[in-house]
Amino acid sequence: MNISHHFDDATLMAYSAGTLPQGMALLVACHLHWCPHCRQRTEHTNAIGGVLLDNLAPSALSEDALNAVLSRLDEPGQEFAAAEPQGTRQQDDDLPAPLTGLLEQPLDQLPWRRIGYGVRQLDLELGGPGATRLLRISPGVSVPHHTHGGNELTLILRGSYNDELGRFCRGDVADLDGDVEHQPLVDTDEDCICLIATDAPLKFSGLMGRLVQPFIGL
């Protein structure tokens, strides 16, 4: 995979600090599954946490804390855990493992909802602040889109699109914040499927926005 768009440093720092909403953390984990470059950057942002942990003044634990834990080491279920299986439900789509576990069907068989001309979506309903969705856009379709205030992450799972920020292919992420107006255009004859996670509701602008918004409840 030839990945050319990566996360902002600040996003990986939030991931390491554990402060991203669930959907955004999921999306970061998906990209990391594919991207050695960002995995290495994440080792660094994690290491900031390790250094800060070392720097903390210790807090007293209850007197019997160590014994309480020691007595649990031999409990059933506390034996050394096997490495957690990743992506055991392999599907044809070759999706990143953190996402595979959440989807019950291959991409093409998911219960997509049409939300406008050439645009379908599936809400992953993860809860928490913001929204986490799969978006599926048909070839030649352009989606006028406007982020507003919050952060928005997009990971391309299949196909590609072009917008003011460049060309985004499978594995690439768009890491947007503030007020960004852009208009992704699907530029091959294949549907573009992406995972989008925000910490504020997703908003489309223009005609598409007026068509789409009643359906996605904004």
Added chain:
Amino acid sequence: MQEYEAEGGDVNAAAVTPHTMTSEERRKQVRDEWSACLTRLAETHDKSEFARLFGYFAPRVKSYILRLGMPDATAEEVTQEAMLLVWRKAHLFNRTKASASTWIFTLARNQSIDRMRRDKMPMYELPEEEPDPDHRDMGEHSVIEDRMKAAIATLPENQAQVLHLSYYEGKSHSEIAEQLGIPLGSVKSRLRLAFSKLKAHWGEDA
């Protein structure tokens, strides 16, 4: 900004620590020793190794969890759960990818996320480290982290502040922006500046 003194000289109780060592070298030795201890735990399942790790890390993990805003009793409980995970997952520790401190930090962080989300949301953990065959070995993480420790102390106040609010207090960037009364973009640019300064200490170009 509050300064924290590194502690943990106890780990060297049995080790020879010549007076000629600089404090940096001693810290590196302490750090290496904990990574070695965790590696031995994975190999031997020796409870006395676990008890040593517990003695150093559990009180720091509890401090971390308290700072995230959990009440004392919950922090105690989550600390014990996190330390149980250290026991259960020790064999997944890879010292070419992280120091013991960093690895335990990520376990404590995930355990805290779980606890905070338990009532409201389905369980979701940041994924485990995945096998990474094409990983370029970056050398001793303890060296890198020692340099970084020195670097963190030299950060300008406003950069150290956002780093602490994020990592220690678990505040999102938007929450930090609100708390400090600055735009979200400023929070991020301070974090980016801090990170690029820390990276300079890793001897790596951005």
